[in-house]
Structures are given as C-alpha cells and as structure tokens.
Amino acid sequence: MIEKCEEIHIQGISISDGIAIGVVYFPQVREENEIPKFAITADQVDREIERYRKAIALSREDLEHLEFSLNGEGLREAAKIIKAHLEMLSDPFLTIEMEGKVRNEKYNIESVFRLTMQEFALKFPKKADTFFQQRLVDVMDVSNRILGHLRRNPNKHFHDAPAGSVVIASDLDASGAASAKAKLISAFVTSGGAGGSHAALIARSRGIPYVGKVDLAPFFKHIGKTVIVDGVNGKVILNPKSETLEDYKKQQIEIWLSDEKESIEPGLLSETYDGHFVRLMANIGSLDEMDHLHEINAQGVGLLRSEFLFTDFHDDLFEEESQYQLFSQAIKKMKGLPIVIRLFDFGGDKQVPGYALPFPERNPLMGCRGIRYLFRHQPFLKKHLRALLRAATEGEVKLLVPLVSQVDEMKCLKSIITEMCEELASENLPHCSALKIGCMLEVPSALLMVAELAPHCDFFSLGTNDLTQYVLGIDRVNPILEALYQPLHPSVLRLIHLSVVEAKKQQKPISVCGELASQPLFTPLLLGLGLEELSAVPRNLLNVKKQIRNTSIIEAYKLARTALALEDANQVFQLCWKFAEGIS
Numbered sequence: 001m002i003e004k005c006e007e008i009h010i011q012g013i014s015i016s017d018g019i020a021i022g023v024v025y026f027p028q029v030r031e032e033n034e035i036p037k038f039a040i041t042a043d044q045v046d047r048e049i050e051r052y053r054k055a056i057a058l059s060r061e062d063l064e065h066l067e068f069s070l071n072g073e074g075l076r077e078a079a080k081i082i083k084a085h086l087e088m089l090s091d092p093f094l095t096i097e098m099e100g101k102v103r104n105e106k107y108n109i110e111s112v113f114r115l116t117m118q119e120f121a122l123k124f125p126k127k128a129d130t131f132f133q134q135r136l137v138d139v140m141d142v143s144n145r146i147l148g149h150l151r152r153n154p155n156k157h158f159h160d161a162p163a164g165s166v167v168i169a170s171d172l173d174a175s176g177a178a179s180a181k182a183k184l185i186s187a188f189v190t191s192g193g194a195g196g197s198h199a200a201l202i203a204r205s206r207g208i209p210y211v212g213k214v215d216l217a218p219f220f221k222h223i224g225k226t227v228i229v230d231g232v233n234g235k236v237i238l239n240p241k242s243e244t245l246e247d248y249k250k251q252q253i254e255i256w257l258s259d260e261k262e263s264i265e266p267g268l269l270s271e272t273y274d275g276h277f278v279r280l281m282a283n284i285g286s287l288d289e290m291d292h293l294h295e296i297n298a299q300g301v302g303l304l305r306s307e308f309l310f311t312d313f314h315d316d317l318f319e320e321e322s323q324y325q326l327f328s329q330a331i332k333k334m335k336g337l338p339i340v341i342r343l344f345d346f347g348g349d350k351q352v353p354g355y356a357l358p359f360p361e362r363n364p365l366m367g368c369r370g371i372r373y374l375f376r377h378q379p380f381l382k383k384h385l386r387a388l389l390r391a392a393t394e395g396e397v398k399l400l401v402p403l404v405s406q407v408d409e410m411k412c413l414k415s416i417i418t419e420m421c422e423e424l425a426s427e428n429l430p431h432c433s434a435l436k437i438g439c440m441l442e443v444p445s446a447l448l449m450v451a452e453l454a455p456h457c458d459f460f461s462l463g464t465n466d467l468t469q470y471v472l473g474i475d476r477v478n479p480i481l482e483a484l485y486q487p488l489h490p491s492v493l494r495l496i497h498l499s500v501v502e503a504k505k506q507q508k509p510i511s512v513c514g515e516l517a518s519q520p521l522f523t524p525l526l527l528g529l530g531l532e533e534l535s536a537v538p539r540n541l542l543n544v545k546k547q548i549r550n551t552s553i554i555e556a557y558k559l560a561r562t563a564l565a566l567e568d569a570n571q572v573f574q575l576c577w578k579f580a581e582g583i584s
Contacts, residue, residue, distance in 0.1 A: 007241050008218055014234035015195050016203040016210035019252040020187035021245065022229070024222050024238075025165035027158055035151075037111035048109040049099050055149035060089050061483035062145060066178045068486075068573055070202075071521060078205040081138075081174050081198045088142045093120075110150050117143045134198060141173040158185060163308075166227050168219045172210075177202035187229035189236055191216050207539065211236055253292055267297060270545045272527070276553035279533040280545055281340075283513055285309075287326075289538055290333040296542055300338035302535025303400065303461070303513040304330065307344045317352065318380070323387035331394040340438065340461070340535075342400040344384055347373035352380075365475055370403025370440075371413065378416070385420045392432035399435055400461055405443040410456040413437070441510075442466035447499040454506035461535075462499065464514025468492050486569035487516050493529065493572065494564055500530040511535055521580055523547040525572075528560025547580075555579075 040048060063086045070079035088094065101112050121136060157179040158167060164186050167176075171192040177199040180188075188203060193212025203210040209231030218238060219227075228237040228248050232255075237244060270280040281302030282293055287309065290301070309326055316322035331339060346352050347369025361367040374381040388399060401413060414437065424431040439456075441447050442463035450460065468487045469476040476485050486492075496512075503510035511533035516522050518536040520543045526534060527548070536544045559579050563572045 006239065007244060008238040010214055010218060010236045010238070012189070012211040012214035012234050012236065013193070013195075014210075014231050015193050015197075015200045015212045016188075016208060016231050018187075018207060018209035018231045018255060019248055020166060020209045020229040020231070021248060021252065022164040022166040022186035022227060023162065023224050024168055024219050024227050025158075025161050026168050026219070026223060028160060035110045035114050036108070038108055040106050040108055042106070045103055045106065048102050051150065052098065052102070052109045052113070055146050056089055056094070058149045058483075059142070059145045060086060063089070064570075065483040065485075066175070068569075070178060071573070071577065075202075075205045078178060078202040081202060082178055085138060085142050085174065088139065089146075094142075094146070110147065113143070113147060113150065117147075134196070137173060138198060141175050144173075145175065161185060166229055168216055170216070172197075172199040172203075174198040174202055177206070177208070180206070180208060187211075187231070189214050189216075189219075189227075189229060249288060253288070268545065268549065270299075270548050272548060272551045272553045272556070274552045274554065276527070277532070278527065278548050279511070280541060280548070281511070281513075281533065281535040282538050282541055283518070283535050284538070287330060287333065290330060293337070293538065294335065296538065298337075298538070298541055300340075300396075301334065302340050302511055302533065304339055304341045305345065306341050307346060318383070320383040320387045323384060324390050327387055327391035328394050331391055331397055334395050336395060338396040338398065340398045340400050341388060342402055342440070343371070343374060343388075345370055345402040363475065365469070371401050371409050372403065375409075375412065382416065382420060385417055386424060386431075389417070389420055389424060389431040389433075389435060390429060392435050393430050397432065397435065398438055398459065400438040400440055401457075402440045402463075403442060403466070404439045404453070405445045407449065407452050407456060410437075410439060410453060414456065441499055442514075443470055444495060447495045450499050450502040450508075451506060454503070454508050457508070459508055460499070460503050460510040462496060462510065462512040462514060462531075464492070464496070464512060464516045467495070467514065471495060487514070488522070488525075488563075488569040488572040488576070490564065490566050490568070490572065493525075493560075497529045497560070497564060504530065509533065518544065520544050520547040521576055524551045524556045524559055524579055525563055525576055527551060527553060528556035528558070528563075530560075 063082055067079050067082045067086065070082060098113060098116065101116060102109055105112060117140065121140060157176045158165070161167070161184045163184055165184055166187045166189060167185055168189050171190050172188055177188070185208065187208060188210040190212050191214060193210070194200065200210060209229045211229055211231055211234050214236060222238050225238065226240060226245070228240050228244070230237065230248070240248070269277070271277045279299055281300045282298040283303045284290055284301050285305045285308035293301070309330070310317045327341065347367065348364045368376060374384070391397070401410065404410060417435070417437070421431060421433045436458040438459040438461055439446065439453050440461050440463050441450070443466070446453060447467070464487055465476065468485060468489070471492050472484065472486065472489060474481045474484050500510055510531065512526060512531050513535040516526060517534040518540045520540065523534070523544050524547065534544060559575065563575055566572050566575065
C-alpha cells in the first residue's frame, strides 16, 4: 500500500525573492576527517611551502573562473564579491605569515593552516557587527577553498546536482551561491542565512529564490521529491498538491515576465543602433517556458531540448504516439512562430533506461552520445523521427542534429528520414515530407567541414558549450578542470569565425545557441564575429536585446577583429569588459 504524502508548509524568512519549483537535493557533504599533524625536517620545508603556493594558485584559478562567469552574466556586484575573495589570496596573513609559520614550526602545511585559521576565527569578537561577521565568513570561505586544494579534494559546489535542484543545506557561502549553475540550481533553502550576507546578495543578483531559517528535518524523507520555494513570502512547500503547483507556476511566470519587462520594452526591435537587425530566439527546455514567449517578443525557439520534455524518462518516452502528442502541443504553443527541435540528445550524462550501452564508457562525454547514440538505437530513432514528422504539420518546424562530426552522419540520417516519410505515406498518416534539417556545430571536425556539410543540411547552429570542451580538450563537467573551461579562448573564437564565414559563403543560415548567446557581456563579440541570429535562455533574452540595441555593428566588427588576434581568454574578457563599459 502506497502511503499518501500530505502537503507540508514550512515557514522561514525570505532572503532572495522569487518562486522556484524543483526537487529536494542535499549536496554531498565532504567529510572533515581529522587532519593529521606531523613534524617535517628542515629539508622538507620548501616542499611544503611549494604545495601551499600551488593550492593558492589553484584557488586563484577557481575564483577567476567564477568572477569571469558572473561578469559574463552582467552580475557586476556579485563579481565584486568574488574579486574581494581573490584579493584575500594576496593578503600577507595568507602568504608571508603562513609560510613563516611552516618554517618556524616545521609541521605539515595542512595542520599549520587549519590551526591558524581556527585560531583566527576564535579571536573574532563574538558580537562583531554585521560587516565584520561577513568578513569572517568570507575569510573562512577562502580558507576552505585553499584547504580543499591542499588535501586534493577541492570543494566543487553542487557538481552532482540534477537539473532543477533545490539546495537544502545548513548554510550557504558566497562561493556556493556564485558556483550555482542556473540550469541545475533553482533555489536555496538553509537552516541559517541572513539577508545581508554575500551569499544572499549573489543569490538575489542571479535571481535565485532563497529562504533561510528553515527547519530542515522534514526534508530528509523527501530527497528527490517536488518542492516549492516561495521566496516572496519566505516559505517552503513539500509534496505540493496539483492545484498548489499550478497556482505557483502562474505566479512564477508573472514574476519572470515582470522582471524581464523592467529590463527593456519587449516590443522594441532587436537591432543595433546603426540599423543592423539580429534575429533573437529562445532556448527552451519545458512546455511551461513556451507559454509566455510571445509576451517578451521572442522571434521563435532556436533550440528546443526535446529530451527535457520527458523529465522522468518514463515509458511514454518510448512510444511514438506519446512523443507525437507532446511535440504537437509544443508546436501549437508557438502560434505560427518557428521552432527548432533538437533530436533527443542522449548519451554522456543522460542515459535512457533500457537503452544503455552494453559496456561502460571511460569518458561518456567523448563517446556514444547525440546522433551516434541514436544510430546505435535505430528502432528508438525511427519512432522519434516518425513522431516529429507527424507533429511538424502543426507549424513551422526545423530539426537540429546533435553532435555531428562527419558528413556521412547527415547523409545516413536523411536517408532514414526519407524511409520514415515513405512509411507514413503508406499508412496514410499526415506528415511533413519537406522538413528542414540543421547541423549542430559543436565538434571541431564539423566546424572545419562546413562547406562539405552544407549540401546535406539547411542551416547550422553553433553549440558553444560542447565546442569549448572539445577544442580545449577539457571535460566540462569535471570540477577539477572548471577553471580551464574558457569559451572565450581565441582558438574557440577563431573556429566560430571560420564556420560563420564558410556558412555565409555556402548561403546557409548560422546561429549560436550555446551559453555565450545568453550572456549580454559577450553579445557584441558574437555580432562582430558575423552572427545574425542568437538563441538565448528566456530569462536573459531581453537583456541580450538591450545590449544589441546599445551596440554599433561597425564597432562590434572592430571588437571581434581585435579579439581574434589575442593570445588568451582573459585578454578577450578584458576587451569585452572595456567595450561594455564604453557603451553602458
């Protein structure tokens, strides 16, 4: 007998406004085992100091990456907080004095560092004012980061969080709030927390609802279950009833639209101030997000992540009719606007029950995923294509093929599509036999073969997230390498520019749907690289439009030309920052 769960309301305090609907997630708490303390000899001192300097350097890389990400999102106040953390790493207390202690005391660096920081915290006045309390929180945040690198166990916040997670924790520091990926973390709930904390300021700047002073006991029995975080009224609702859920979904959309309209009037054209028009589309991962695209004047959907519509990967995913009904519903919501539907992008970290590979992959993100995965499961692919071909009669639909790396993949897919069209015709089922097919450019081989791919597709879409990891040889979900994941690296930009030039030469439309398109700071750079269509997350769409309207296309071209000649990502970032300062 299944026990029916009652709706549970838990009152706390509002720290960051907004409403989130997600799933209960407890971050993995790193075990703080006793740090061993042992004496070192005089000739081992330099080695310990070198280890400490390396931990400082790695911590600096972490924080620079966070600062870069926050600035890219246009969150300058949040970036300043992380900048202050960076400055702490140069404080004599953490450099000269700490190294001096190791030389004098001759104990391993972990024990010296941990004890010194504990003594520092104990000396802090118990009744210090808010400013000094926050200063202590920041210092301990930085020290925990350094200690994590010393122990070769860096604290990478929430790296195992599923999409839509509501983080449940005793407290939240600035690093945690800054590290939260918008796609993964929908809200914070803590037993502690204060409205004036740096974590609170960052959560508010990112638009992440946050409720503090909450009793966490009820959450332990509901891990992975639905939860509503009402940051407006400072309460949390576990096991919401269907009517409660619907009510909050409406409130969520109303808040989102209100925030967007404060940025810029939705009716204004997305064109530069010297008259260059840019097509502005939306990246979508759920049907709920589609309901109000017309109110913010999105010109269509540039990327529908089709697999995200099936959040539970239940049995309906494997049925053609279920797929057809869901895709038809999505297309009808567009009310005539164009929609680009990416084929199921499974593999890597998104495995489907019953369709797993018969062998484990050492590096799934470099393995059988995207179109490779679908080809290996052709009965599944054929049902998927049949559903899409049938649904496409409802509106202006294009298909996008993920992870294309060679021309034969496009040829093979088009052959299967032709076969499915013939099947549907023989069954007298209405379908679209002239569906436009796009190639997703996210593997370097595809970007270098645009001319050869062009005869086999109708358009191109740049996926800068995967492109960056493949160009730089960095697993983008590996927390240890996070600081090296640099979408602005000149090598990435040069490949993008090369593909844009070739696509235009082949008279094929090309857009960008990766995260770079959603970051207003980098909008002028993308325009300067020749892109005339951007697909951004709905929440940032009007901010991107605002940046487009504040930009001159001539100046954007000059910006891109300079960026392409630079040597590293930091130089490109500084260039974009100065450009933004000049037009703001």
